[in-house]
Amino acid sequence: MDELTGLDLSAARDLLAKGEVSSKExxxxxxxxxxxxxxxxxxxxxxxxxxxxxxxxxxxRRAKGEAGVMEGLPIAIKDxxxxxxxxxxxGSHILDGFHPPYESTVTAKLWQAGAVMLGKTNMDEFAxxxxxxxxxxxxxxxxxxxxxxxxxxxxxxxxxxxxxAVAARAALGATGTDTGGSIRQPASFCGIVGMKxxxxxxxxxxxxxxxxxLDQAGPxxxxxxxxxxxxxxxxxxxxxDSTSVDRPVPDYEAALAGDVRGLKVGIPKEYRLDGMPxxxxxxxxxGVDWLKAAGAEVHDISLPHTRYALPTYYIVAPAEASSNxxxxxxxxxxxxxxxxxxTDMYExxxxxxxxxxxxxxxxxxxxxxxxxxxxxxxxxxxxxxTLILKxxxxxxxTVDVVLTPTAPSAAFAIGEKxxxxxxxxxxxxxxxxxxxxxxxxxxxxxxxxxxxxPLGLQLIGRAFDEETVxxxxxxxxxxxxxxxxxxxxxxR
Amino acid sequence: MxxxxxxxxxxxxxxxxxxxxxxxISEAKLFSGAATAFGAEPNTQVSLVDxxxxxxxxxxxxxxxxxxxxxxxxxNARINLHSxxxxxxxxxxxxxxxxxxxxxxxxxxxRGTIVLDLPDGATRDVGIERLHMEQDAGKSLHDQHPSxxxxxxxxxxxxxMEIVSSPDMRSPEEAGxxxxxxxxxxxYLGTCDGNMEEGSMRCDVNVSVCRPxxxxxxxTETKNVNxxxxxxxxxxxxxxxxxxxxxxGGQVVQETRLFDSAKGRTRxxxxxxxxxxxxxxxxxxxxxxxxxPAWVEQIRANLPELPDAKKARFMEDFGLQAYDAGVLxxxxxxxxxxxxxxxxxxxxxxxxxxxxxxxxxxLNRTGKSLDxxxxxxxxxxxxxxxxxxxxxxxxxxxxxxDLMWETGKGAxxxxxxxxxxxxxxTGAIEGILDEIIAGAPDQVAQFKSGNEKxxxxxxxxxxxxxxxxxxxxxxxxxxxxxxxx
Numbered sequence: 020m021d022e023l024t025g026l027d028l029s030a031a032r033d034l035l036a037k038g039e040v041s042s043k044e045x046x047x048x049x050x051x052x053x054x055x056x057x058x059x060x061x062x063x064x065x066x067x068x069x070x071x072x073x074x075x076x077x078x079x080r081r082a083k084g085e086a087g088v089m090e091g092l093p094i095a096i097k098d099x100x101x102x103x104x105x106x107x108x109x110g111s112h113i114l115d116g117f118h119p120p121y122e123s124t125v126t127a128k129l130w131q132a133g134a135v136m137l138g139k140t141n142m143d144e145f146a147x148x149x150x151x152x153x154x155x156x157x158x159x160x161x162x163x164x165x166x167x168x169x170x171x172x173x174x175x176x177x178x179x180x181x182x183x184a185v186a187a188r189a190a191l192g193a194t195g196t197d198t199g200g201s202i203r204q205p206a207s208f209c210g211i212v213g214m215k216x217x218x219x220x221x222x223x224x225x226x227x228x229x230x231x232x233l234d235q236a237g238p239x240x241x242x243x244x245x246x247x248x249x250x251x252x253x254x255x256x257x258x259x260d261s262t263s264v265d266r267p268v269p270d271y272e273a274a275l276a277g278d279v280r281g282l283k284v285g286i287p288k289e290y291r292l293d294g295m296p297x298x299x300x301x302x303x304x305x306g307v308d309w310l311k312a313a314g315a316e317v318h319d320i321s322l323p324h325t326r327y328a329l330p331t332y333y334i335v336a337p338a339e340a341s342s343n344x345x346x347x348x349x350x351x352x353x354x355x356x357x358x359x360x361x362t363d364m365y366e367x368x369x370x371x372x373x374x375x376x377x378x379x380x381x382x383x384x385x386x387x388x389x390x391x392x393x394x395x396x397x398x399x400x401x402x403x404x405t406l407i408l409k410x411x412x413x414x415x416x417t418v419d420v421v422l423t424p425t426a427p428s429a430a431f432a433i434g435e436k437x438x439x440x441x442x443x444x445x446x447x448x449x450x451x452x453x454x455x456x457x458x459x460x461x462x463x464x465x466x467x468x469x470x471x472x473p474l475g476l477q478l479i480g481r482a483f484d485e486e487t488v489x490x491x492x493x494x495x496x497x498x499x500x501x502x503x504x505x506x507x508x509x510x511r
Numbered sequence: 512m513x514x515x516x517x518x519x520x521x522x523x524x525x526x527x528x529x530x531x532x533x534x535x536i537s538e539a540k541l542f543s544g545a546a547t548a549f550g551a552e553p554n555t556q557v558s559l560v561d562x563x564x565x566x567x568x569x570x571x572x573x574x575x576x577x578x579x580x581x582x583x584x585x586x587n588a589r590i591n592l593h594s595x596x597x598x599x600x601x602x603x604x605x606x607x608x609x610x611x612x613x614x615x616x617x618x619x620x621x622r623g624t625i626v627l628d629l630p631d632g633a634t635r636d637v638g639i640e641r642l643h644m645e646q647d648a649g650k651s652l653h654d655q656h657p658s659x660x661x662x663x664x665x666x667x668x669x670x671x672m673e674i675v676s677s678p679d680m681r682s683p684e685e686a687g688x689x690x691x692x693x694x695x696x697x698x699y700l701g702t703c704d705g706n707m708e709e710g711s712m713r714c715d716v717n718v719s720v721c722r723p724x725x726x727x728x729x730x731t732e733t734k735n736v737n738x739x740x741x742x743x744x745x746x747x748x749x750x751x752x753x754x755x756x757x758x759x760g761g762q763v764v765q766e767t768r769l770f771d772s773a774k775g776r777t778r779x780x781x782x783x784x785x786x787x788x789x790x791x792x793x794x795x796x797x798x799x800x801x802x803x804p805a806w807v808e809q810i811r812a813n814l815p816e817l818p819d820a821k822k823a824r825f826m827e828d829f830g831l832q833a834y835d836a837g838v839l840x841x842x843x844x845x846x847x848x849x850x851x852x853x854x855x856x857x858x859x860x861x862x863x864x865x866x867x868x869x870x871x872x873x874l875n876r877t878g879k880s881l882d883x884x885x886x887x888x889x890x891x892x893x894x895x896x897x898x899x900x901x902x903x904x905x906x907x908x909x910x911x912x913d914l915m916w917e918t919g920k921g922a923x924x925x926x927x928x929x930x931x932x933x934x935x936x937t938g939a940i941e942g943i944l945d946e947i948i949a950g951a952p953d954q955v956a957q958f959k960s961g962n963e964k965x966x967x968x969x970x971x972x973x974x975x976x977x978x979x980x981x982x983x984x985x986x987x988x989x990x991x992x993x994x995x996x
Contacts, residue, residue, distance in 0.1 A: 100566075101565060109565070117565070119565070120564075121559060223566070223568065224567070225566040226566050227566050228565075230795070231795035232795035258570065259568060259570060260568050261569070261570055261571065261796065261798055262795075262796065262797075262798065338792060339795050341600075341790075342598050342790070342792070345600060345602065345609020345610060346563040346607060346608045346609050348604070348609060350604050350662070351563070351564075351607060361604065388600070388790035388791075388792055389788050389790055390788045390790075393790075393791075393792070397792060
């Protein structure tokens with residue numbers, strides 16, 4: 020098992036291409052790995068039979084000389100993606116027993132490219148959280164541990180199950196979704212790569228909605244190259260999503276070929292927070308030095324509205340969520356808790372079906388949209404959002420990419436920060452601005468904290484310039500040479 | 512034609528504005544490909560989007576946008592090249608997503624005008640404030656089960672245009688004329704079938720009263736009135752209710768009411784039914800709608816001739832009176848039928864009289880429509896030709912017309928078959944008249960002593976003797992000669 024699951028996605032692809040391993044063998048090893056990592060609670064649903072079936076079909080296609088970009092590669096799918104006939108929960112009680120009669124566009128594209136589904140990964144309920152603690156299906160454990168401390172840690176969130184599964188070698192890659200940092204922050208906490216592409220790059224059709232103007236699908240993998248391969252299969256215009264953008268999808272893997280000499284990297288002074296741990300600050304400086312050494316030019320820049328991004332995000336995202344989650348009313352699918360009359364049934368269903376964090380955000384969202392508060396909150400937040408985007412647009416006149424830390428800390432212990440939602444929301448302080456601006460961002464594992472936990476650096480690029488982001492990420496990855504492994508790995 | 516209400520303490524003026532919900536003619540829904548046909552089995556025309564399944568997204572139907580633009584142009588209204596869809600949030604089981612996608616702050620159509628045709632032939636302008644697109648809801652069926660409500664989502668997501676008038680109307684009759692005219696324009700455009708029985712057009716009626724010349728009073732909104740007659744009744748009873756209330760020292764409360772057509776009164780909706788904070792905000796699943804001005808101009812260039820232009824042309828080219836022209840153009844099919852009868856060669860006034868008189872009468876009597884009528888435009892034209900060339904008299908023509916309607920045969924064939932050809936042979940008529948005169952010395956004497964009326968008796972006798980086939984003009988002329996005048 021270890022031999023095959025220890026491979027990264029591109030290495031496995033090359034072995035498949037050479038015929039040294041079949042998709043069935045590779046998939047069987049990963050099905051066993053998924054079972055082996057059960058203590059992490061990374062999966063809500065395992066689909067071993069489906070995986071083997073898909074692997075056999077893939078081997079048959081390869082035998083006929085048909086092989087897609089992801090041919091035969093077993094991956095995990097965040098449980099926010101609707102998968103035909105397979106339980107889809109969004110981490111919520113309210114979607115009990117929901118088996119969609121349709122397949123999301125992004126997963127359909129992955130299967131079309133030959134990928135194999137191992138199962139559906141755990142996540143914060145409706146993608147609302149930064150710790151995976153809000154899932155109805157329970158917390159996910161990070162496969163990493165602090166040195167000399169066996170307390171279980173959070174994998175980050177909301178794509179915590181995907182992050183843990185990939186880090187523990189239970190899947191070659193996993194899909195995540197990112198609304199304010201839900202791919203990048205868990206990638207940083209789990210020591211893997213997480214890419215949130217430009218808003219509109221991947222279709223949102225079939226993705227259970229959290230905040231429609233922010234939600235984006237993206238890959239979580241163990242290398243930059245793997246992320247590039249996977250995004251190539253996931254991206255593309257979809258006429259069924261009016262916000263998806265009709266532009267050709269480049270071969271992102273090919274974009275890794277160049278170097279970064281002469282590229283201009285911006286360092287935003289506003290990301291230097293008071294009280295930020297010194298090790299984060301030091302890692303950021305290390306990143307600057309690595310890129311300089313690789314031939315890039317480094318420039319100090321200003322993104323003056325950065326400090327408004329987080330509060331603005333916590334108006335816009337809950338507002339949209341309060342409306343998006345109205346459809347979970349017990350009438351047509353999922354949980355229904357009977358009541359005396361219609362209103363009572365609504366209240367009982369939603370009261371029992373939603374967890375505390377989801378309720379908190381629905382209440383915040385309802386409040387900021389309500390009569391008399393709309394202009395002060397929602398409308399103002401929309402205006403601030405355009406200023407945040409303008410900060411980046413201005414910056415990208417002088418630089419090609421922006422380098423920041425991904426998160427203000429390493430993974431924290433399960434149970435920490437749970438009584439303080441604001442402290443929890445601060446996890447996203449570095450990832451939210453790119454989300455608000457709709458820009459592509461990637462987290463690359465760059466080093467370990469003093470107590471031995473992975474830390475990521477984030478690169479933010481111009482809209483639809485994922486290629487430059489991948490290229491710089493590749494340079495950062497090479498320079499960092501991050502090869503530490505978590506103590507918990509499938510099959511060991 | 513302001514009609515004032517006479518109260519106990521003096522006269523009151525009624526101020527009326529209407530919001531009409533018109534269902535757009537389109538094969539597919541506003542944001543989904545599901546079908547829209549009326550009367551289908553419950554829940555057979557529902558897409559994943561209409562049922563608000565998780566992760567489903569709306570995609571705007573371009574044809575519906577064209578229909579809305581067309582409607583706006585037909586109302587002489589401003590087309591907004593930039594408009595925005597917003598979500599109107601509220602919970603109801605027949606509204607699956609928990610919000611209705613509608614246009615709110617930035618509708619696709621702005622200010623316009625409708626010209627009302629009033630019964631006395633006069634016209635009156637009523638302002639249009641806006642037209643916007645929105646989704647219809649599904650239907651809750653409360654009568655299928657003793658304790659549960661059933662939901663039919665066929666209508667969920669079908670496109671409605673909400674057309675809002677200015678408070679420019681002053682009587683129930685004007686409101687009726689407004690709905691008729693709006694319906695006529697939309698039917699000409701092919702953007703709404705105007706079928707109020709099937710719910711394709713519904714009205715919300717805003718009514719207030721005030722002393723003539725004084726500022727408007729507080730208004731009420733009576734929802735979902737579904738026929739022109741009920742619109743007029745609802746205004747009548749609501750205005751009288753308000754007058755009585757005010758005259759008794761009470762105050763009108765701004766509220767939503769319902770019209771009970773059985774009891775002929777309006778009642779306030781329970782506050783629970785209307786107390787909503789809709790929390791409108793731009794729908795993040797949809798981009799703002801941007802229209803290409805060239806596309807709008809292309810739609811404008813292809814608009815059909817609308818009722819006002821047609822009416823003016825009928826008056827100008829055919830010499831028709833405003834009233835007749837108005838009646839003929841109210842429906843596009845009628846106007847086209849009339850023009851086919853005239854066919855560029857027949858007397859337009861005679862044709863107008865026949866179409867609005869005998870022909871409409873026969874349609875009403877037999878419950879037929881232009882499509883199913885046994886006499887078509889050519890058939891009626893053939894009949895008019897026989898009158899014009901004096902083959903038959905107008906009176907005989909009515910008989911012939913009835914036979915045409917019964918049998919579906921042509922006018923000429925019936926005239927031939929039944930021997931109804933008019934007698935225009937002077938000799939033959941003279942012979943008949945001589946006999947009548949010889950047999951009626953009393954009547955001759957009366958006539959000679961100055962009783963002109965008795966002439967009619969002679970004509971009647973002549974017609975009777977010829978089964979109505981004698982040319983009435985000729986009979987008159989010959990009678991006068993013979994009776995010595």
